[in-house]
Amino acid sequence: MNPDARLTCHLCGQEHAPIHLDPGARALCVRCDAVLARGRRPGPDTAFVFAATGLILAVPAALLPFVSAGNLGDERTSLLFTGVARLWSGGMGPLAVLVLACGGLLPLALLAILAILRAPVRPFCGTAVAGLLARAARVLGHWAIPEVQVLAVLVGLVKLRNAVSVTIGPGFWCYAAVAFFLLVAEHSFDFNAPATP
Secondary structure (H helix, E strand, O other): OOOOOOEEOOOOOOEEOOOOOOOOOEEEOOOOOOEEEEOOOOOOOHHHHHHHHHHHHHHHHHHOOOEEEEEOOEEEEEOOOHHHHHHHHOOOHHHHHHHHHHHHHHHHHHHHHHHHHHOOOOOOOOHHHHHHHHHHHHHHHHHOOHHHHHHHHHHHHHHHOOOOEEEEOHHHHHHHHHHHHHHHHHHHOOOOOOOOO
């Protein structure tokens, strides 16, 4: 933080030196008690909580019905990775591997790494391992993109709704929650902070 920077009250014009605010704390003007700034609400455990929740929800996302589609009495129910199997059997192996990796395996790996790095107790994770995991998380963040798969399913549903009867299953909602919790956990994680054992 720049010690020469000044924070001016928007009500009375009083100048203040900026200070570090803890999560949920408020900086008040010394003259008129106006709120000058608020500390970010997410605390140090936020990334762990959201990452752990995402990992838990990944189980029902993979096991529960994802989408059901039917026409003229013929209904088919798919799971999260049914599309990957269809791509593979249709001769599109590289695309199947990419969808499996970016939509399933890498998001789970990133959630697990974030949970490990922010877990309250990490007996087997020293400084060197924590630094390696933080670098891996930074790389995985570019490739773990479950939100793209969520958007692709929603676009597909909009396009198919006039041709077939489509029902969104609980697996899809769990998967959408996994994507959301991954985004929040990544946003809450400070990649620039030094790794601590």
